[in-house]
Amino acid sequence: MRVPLCIVMSDSRLFYPLNETIASRNKEIEVPMSVHLLLMLILLLPFSLGNATERPADEPRLKSVFSPSRVTLGDRVSYRTTAVFDPSHSVFFTLPDSTGLMPFVLVHREVKRPENGIALLHTELAVFAVGEYELPPVTVIFRDSTGKETTVLSAPYESIMVEALTDSAMTELLPIKPIKQAYPSWMKYLPAVYVSAAVAAVILFVRLLMKKNIAPSRKPIDFRKEALKQIRRLEKNLEKGMRPEACYEQLSFLIREYLEGAYHIKALEAVTREIGDELEGSGVPHADMLVGLLDQADLVKFAESRPMTEECRVSIDQARKAISSL
Numbered sequence: 001m002r003v004p005l006c007i008v009m010s011d012s013r014l015f016y017p018l019n020e021t022i023a024s025r026n027k028e029i030e031v032p033m034s035v036h037l038l039l040m041l042i043l044l045l046p047f048s049l050g051n052a053t054e055r056p057a058d059e060p061r062l063k064s065v066f067s068p069s070r071v072t073l074g075d076r077v078s079y080r081t082t083a084v085f086d087p088s089h090s091v092f093f094t095l096p097d098s099t100g101l102m103p104f105v106l107v108h109r110e111v112k113r114p115e116n117g118i119a120l121l122h123t124e125l126a127v128f129a130v131g132e133y134e135l136p137p138v139t140v141i142f143r144d145s146t147g148k149e150t151t152v153l154s155a156p157y158e159s160i161m162v163e164a165l166t167d168s169a170m171t172e173l174l175p176i177k178p179i180k181q182a183y184p185s186w187m188k189y190l191p192a193v194y195v196s197a198a199v200a201a202v203i204l205f206v207r208l209l210m211k212k213n214i215a216p217s218r219k220p221i222d223f224r225k226e227a228l229k230q231i232r233r234l235e236k237n238l239e240k241g242m243r244p245e246a247c248y249e250q251l252s253f254l255i256r257e258y259l260e261g262a263y264h265i266k267a268l269e270a271v272t273r274e275i276g277d278e279l280e281g282s283g284v285p286h287a288d289m290l291v292g293l294l295d296q297a298d299l300v301k302f303a304e305s306r307p308m309t310e311e312c313r314v315s316i317d318q319a320r321k322a323i324s325s326l
Contacts, residue, residue: 251293
C-alpha cells in the first residue's frame with residue numbers, strides 16, 4: 001500500500017498546503033459567537049419567563065383600575081382596588097387624607113368582600129383641577145394569623161386627563177355629595193295637634209256630662225230574693241260538710257247584708273245590740289228572730305258555744321222563714 005508523500009515526509013513545506021486547506025475550510029464553517037449567545041437566550045427564555053411570572057400561592061395580588069380615563073372639571077371618577085389574598089389573612093384599605101388626595105375629593109368609599117380571600121375597595125372621587133394627574137395610591141395592609149402585617153401600595157399605571165369645562169360640556173353640574181333633604185319642621189304641625197287635643201277634650205267632657213245627667217236605669221235589686229238564694233247555697237254547703245262555725249259566720253253576714261240593703265241599716269258596721277235597737281225602733285217584723293240568730297252567731301264566733309250540724313240547719317230554717325215572711 002502506498003502512503004501519500006505529503007503525510008509520510010517530515011518536510012514542513014509539504015505540510016503547509018495541507019494545514020492551509022484545513023484552516024480555510026474551518027473558516028468557512030465557523031459560526032459567530034453572537035449567534036451562539038442568541039440561541040442560548042432563546043432556549044433559556046421560557047424558563048426565565050416561567051420563573052418571573054410564578055408567585056407563591058399565598059402571596060397577595062393587587063390590581064387598581066379607574067374609569068373613565070378622560071373627564072371634565074368636577075366630574076366623578078370610579079376608582080377600584082382589588083386584593084386577592086390568603087383566606088386566613090385579613091386585609092385593610094386606607095386612603096391618603098384630604099391633603100394627599102388633592103386635587104381629588106373623596107365622595108364615596110365602600111369595601112366589599114364578594115367571596116373569601118377577595119376584597120374590593122370602591123371609591124368615588126371628584127376632581128377639581130385641569131391637567132393630567134395620577135390617581136392617589138391605596139395603602140393595603142395584610143395581617144396574618146400571628147398578627148404580622150405587610151403593607152403594600154397599589155395605584156394604577158395610567159394617569160387621568162382632566163379637561164376644562166366648555167359650553168358644550170356644561171350640561172349638568174353634580175354636587176360633591178348628594179343633597180340631603182331638610183328635616184321636617186314640627187312647628188307647622190303644632191296648630192293641628194292643639195286643635196285635635198281641644199276637640200278631644202270637649203268630646204270627653206260632653207260624654208261625662210251625658211253619663212252624669214242621663215244615667216242608665218238600673219234594675220232594682222230584690223234583696224229578699226238574693227238573701228234566700230244565699231241561704232239555699234249555704235244549706236248546700238252545709239250538706240257537703242261545712243263546719244258549723246263557718247256556717248254561722250256566713251249566716252250572720254248574709255242577715256246583716258240583707259238588713260242593710262233592704263232597710264238601709266248600718267248592719268255590716270254595727271254590733272248586734274245596735275242592730276237590735278235600730279230594728280226595734282223601725283218596726284221591722286220578725287226583728288227579734290233575726291237578732292236572736294245574730295246573737296247565736298256571736299256566741300259561736302267567740303267560742304262560747306259549740307253547735308252541732310243539726311243546730312245549724314234549724315238556724316238556717318229560721319232565717320229562711322224570717323226573711324221570706326217580710
